[in-house]
Amino acid sequence: MPAHVTTDRPTATALTHQERQVLAAVGCGLRDDEIAAALAIREDTVAEQLARILVRLGLRDRHAAIVHAFDCGLVVPGRGPRTRPVRPAQPTQPAQPTTAVPVAAPRIRISLLGPVRAWRDERPLNLGHLRQRTVLAALALGEGRAFSHKELLDAVWGMEPPVANVVPVYVYRLRKALGVGDGQAPVIERGPRGYQLTSADVDVDVARVRQLVAGVGKAERAGEPLEAVRLCAQALELFRGEPLAGLPGPLAELERLRLTERRIALVQRKVEWQLRLGQDADAIAELFALSAAHPLNEPLAATLMRALHRNGRQVDALTVFERSRRRLADDLGVPPSRVLCQARQMILRVGA
Incomplete structure (x- = not known):
């Protein structure tokens, strides 16, 4: 293939090594706090570096950064970052299954990976109308981070703020709906920096997915592919449809994208291991279902x-290419991207 054909491929050569690591982590759907933990840097440093990345690469937002990370090869579909952040070595422990550490059952469960719902002692709670549910979703996604009054307004209403000061009203109603923790403290507190979900009695499904993904990484490093597949499946079972289904506002729109990308990445990760284990039928069936949805x-x-x-x-593989090519042309008016064309060329080369 002539060398000039690849000159239009997006690159990240203008970035520093750490900025490339941040971009790769963004491409995998990680939040700023997760990136900070993975790279052992401050969360505000992650935000600053992402802002510089967007300016240097001429990208409009985080979604465009996710796409760019795939297009320039920093993230390999189904495998995550090409160069993973180095994590501190764990002390050697006796061999044991890499399952999540069991914890006491929480009094309050909040589900965001579908329509937003909550339960107290396994009884469903009335969370009110959509905007009120969106306030709860913002606090739950923050996992203990405080949100100022303005941050909640921007996250839930965006450029169309409410006519009245409804945030305190919604928080008051949510406190009543959620009840109190064991120490009689409200589940939602207001401190110097704003509102936050603080009770240790609260279990959020998004946080559980993050813990299970960490378990998948441990299983992979320990050479336990069956355990990795099991934990991936357990995480995927927590998705009950479109994340934050029906919620309005900028935060819900962005988080829907991020959580959907995380689900797709989980499926791809699971499928890669299933294929290595010879579980081809299960892997292909799951890919067909997810590809039909996206x-x-x-x-x-x-x-x-x-x-x-x-x-x-x-033949079936090439049929998938043709179907995708037609859908891209009909819906977006664009040709297949490099990642699809390369998969097609690889199949044709081997079959020649």
Whole structure:
């Protein structure tokens, strides 16, 4: 192939090493606090570096950064970052299953990976109307971080603020709905920096997914592929449809994208291990289902093509390419991206 063909490929060469690591982590759908923990830097440093990345690469927002990370090869579909952040070595422990540490059952459960719902002692709670639920979702996604009054207004209402000062009213109603923790302290507190969800009795499904993903990483490093598949499946079971379904506001729109990307990345991670374990039928069935739900996701279609090819189904793999090409042309008026074309060329090369 002529060298000039690849000159239009997006790159990250203008970035420093740490900025490339931040961009790769953003591409994997990690939040700023997760990136800070992974790279052992401050969360505000992550935000500053992401802002510089957007300016240097001419990207409009975090969504564009996710796409760019895939396009320039910093994130490999189904495998995560090409260069993973180095984590501190863990002390050697006796061999044991890499399952999550069991904890006492929380009194309050909040589910964000679908329609927003909550339970206290397994009884469903009335969380009020959509904007009020969005306030709860913002606090739950913060995992203990305080939100100022202005931050909640911007997150829930965006450029169309409410006509009245409703945030304290919504917080008051949510406090009554959620009840109090064991120490009789409110689940939602207001401190010097704003409102925050503070009770240790609260379990949020998004946080559980993050813990399970950490368990998947441990299983992979320990050479336990079956455990990695099991933990991926356990995390995926927590998704009950579109995350934050029906919620309005800028925060809900952004988090829906991030959480959907995380689900897709989890499926791809699980499928990669299933294929290595010879569980081809299960892997391909899951990829077909997810690809049907996200027909414009090209990395996902490319993963399905490669899985079909590895299973000896070259014709089906090429059919997936043609279907994706037509859908991209009809819906977006664009040709297939490099990731899809490369998967097709690989299949044609091997079949020649």
